[in-house]
Amino acid sequence: MSMRSPYPDVEIPDVSLTEFLFADGFGDRADAPALLDGGSGTSISYAELAGMIEKIAAGLAERGIGTGDVVALFGPNSPQWAALFHGILRANAIVTSANSMYTGGELAHQLEDSGAKMVITVSPFLDRALDGAKQAGIDAAQVLTIDATDGHESLADLLATSAQPPALTTTSTDTAVLPYSSGTTGLAKGVILTHRNLVANLLQIEVMGDVNSQTKIMAFLPFFHIYGMTVMMNQGLHARATVVTMAKFDLAEFLRITVQYQVDRLYIAPPVAVALAKHPSIDDVDLSCVKTIFSGAAPLDGELGRAVAKRLDCTVLQGYGMTELSPVSHCMPDDRGDLDLNSSGFALPNIECKLVDPESGQEVPVGERGELWVKGPNVMVGYLNNSDATDATKDADGYLHTGDIAVVDDEGVYSIVDRVKELIKYKGYQVPPAELEALLLTHDEIADAAVIGVKDADGEEIPKAYVVRQAAGADLTEDDVMTFVAEKVAPHKKVRVVEFIDQIPKSAAGKILRKDLRARETA
Template sequence: MTIRSPYPDVEIPEVSLFEFLFADGFGDRTDAPALIDGGSGASISFAQLHGMVVKIAAALAERGIGAGDVVALFAPNTPYWVAVFHGVLRANAIVTSANSLYTPGELAHQLADSGAKLLITIAPFLDRAVAAAEQAGLTGDAIITMDKAEGHPALADLLATTAEPPALTVTATDTAVLPYSSGTTGKAKGVVLTHRNLVANLLQIQPLIQVSPETKILAVLPFFHIYGMTVMMNQGVHGRSTVITMPKFDLVEFLRVISTHRIQRVYIAPPVAVALAKHQVVDSYDLSCIEVIVSGAAPLDAELGRAVARRLGCRVLQGYGMTEMSPVSHCIPDDRPDIDLNSVGFALPNMECKLVDPGTGKEVGPGERGELCCRGPNIMTGYLNNPEATAATLDADGFLHTGDVATVTDDGVFTIVDRVKELIKYKGYQVPPAELEALLLTHEKIADAAVIGVHDAEGEEVPKAFVVLQPGAALTEDEVMAFVAERIAPHKKVRVVEFIDAVPKSASGKILRKDLRAREPQAT
């Protein structure tokens, strides 16, 4: 059975994201702060943001960037990230947002795979950016920094242009962004999201999430991730709210920024909830301004969420989504504190969902477990240049198979209960086992390897490697972990190692991860 959202459908205009967010002006919010740098307190008004976007678009067009061209954005959260992002879109081009923790090899893969022509970064990232650009075949003049860096054009140079912006030619169905996701399995793939996908998701979340021009939103979760991009950055601009940015999570600075700026709405991943519930330093700050905390990116334990709510005197809610859904498909509404916090709430307007038994492929009803499949205007058009992966994720009826097992009540409240896919979620980041396994196999002393997610002493899912050594070879657990850590982003590091005689596999050669999960001990 197909389960629709209990909320009425919303009308989605056929416009570009730039038109949707900027075309109607800002009314009495013209001179109000759109963005504030949480560290320095420097702000950019809505009028200034619009002016910067137009200037950046004009400067990019002068450099030959136009319709269909891809510009990579490799930087932490700052107000300038927002201006550059929308400047690229206003230039009729496409943004591919890169994880700021990426190694040169990981970034080079995204640059090459997306066909990026420019890379915009910051000076402290230049060592990795330059190395990645060289691997991907980009020349030095294809790197622009948001700050000053010798030998590279800077954002200030773009803003100094006297050129006029190009005509806006993109349509709702054109690609807007190419974030990279591991999907259900495997190496990161470009997710093709259109302007309509992004506009739709902003309108879909609006009836459930109460954001107004008086709202201050904290953006500590990265803008390069679709969660930060849509739910913090673009929702803030859409709601004419003020978004306060932080480049990374540091608990004391996080608490200071909330207290200083009197932030009402905070978006987090579950590891932050642990700190808010348990760390003594929380009591040193006045956090009475917080009205709502929304957790996403990974499952939130309800008791943990309730502990945060009690300690801070605020509402704690949970949402669910995927990069492939722009990203939100479900959330607990602001005005429904009665909804079970273990759940992810209702499907958004315009969404259709079904639960499918992974074994039989048959649809199941309320109270039964099945893989969650979603259809709606926010669903990606596919994976970039990867029809096989697209076909494995999007079925013939347009339903996206999430890889997550869910249940639903008669009232339409969904709860994620398990996972079909092999993806590991470490602190909200995606860690594909296949990528780690391929890396481990490049070690000359490793004959075979398998990786699964296990839970550590704090309940966090972490990557564990099962390693088969070459005959006569010797390695320690620390040496295996160090080998991986040197070659991969920090969130993907192997954190537990177990040496075994053979990796269990099926007759077809597929790793039997269920057999590995049954082994003891699984984690430290």
């Protein structure tokens, strides 16, 4: 039996994200900081942001970017990243947000698959951006930078236009963003999220938390990831709050910024919770400004969460989601700090869930384990140019099969207890085993390989490779394998443990039997 959220449905207007966030003006928040760079202290007010968005849209239109065109954003968090994101949407175009840690080759895959016509980056990333653009067939002239860079147009050039922006013709059903996700398995795929998907999720989230115009949100988790994009950047703008950005996480800088700007709401992933619970430098600063910490991107251990809450004397909450859900489907509301921190809270408004036995396909009753299926207005349209993957993930009734095993209690509180899917979550980042396996097989001395997630000494999931040498007695070492992979992938995808074995266990159809490999870990 399907279960609806215990919260009443919210009405979702038939508008674009641009209209939803900016059409009604800003009232007494016009001159208030919308986005503040925690490193430099510079800020952009709501009125200034609106003006920048219009200029960026006009400048992009002058350079041939229009309805349905895809522009890639490849850079760290900054107020300018947010302005460009919304400027691209205002130009009736589509954003594909690229992982800041991508190599040129990884970026090229996303650029080519998404059909991107332009890349906007920062000067420290320019070499990788140009490499990726070249491989994807994008002219170097279409690679712009946020900061001033010799030989390339920059954000300043877009803002210098005297042209008017194009008419806003985007509708709620048009594609807004193409973030890339591995879904339940396989290589990274473009997730088609419409303006309606993003608007819906903002309204669903709004019911669950007390985020308002006086809130200061810390945004060090990347905007290129849907968690940062929706929950930090766009939720903050929707509430007319102040979003304080960090280009990358550094504990000392994080603490300084939190105290200096009296940030009261932190969005984190579990590795940061470890620092907040255990690092001695936490005792040297006054974090009494922090009222709420919300953890996402990977499961938070309840005991760890309680340790953070006690040390900082604040409320710690957890939620669940995935890129394909825009991203939030479940969370603990601000007023339910009493919930078990090992849980993910309630389904958001407008959401309907099923728990289904992955073997039999039958729904399971309350209290029993089953794969979580989610239906709602925040569910993606599908995967770009990949109908097979879409059909395997989203059924004819509109339910997204998450690949995660959950239980639900009589109150409607969900807990994620296991994973069906192959995807590895390293510090909240997706690591698709199939991508690493394909890379390993390009090594001349590797005959076969399989990758699974295992727990390290701190309980963090890390990628482990099982490798079959090409020749018995070959001198290929564990370090050789790890170095080979590290040179070709973003840091979060590195293989961190290697074990040599004689044969990779496979089914009669040739599919890797990961459950057999996982069994080796517990034997």
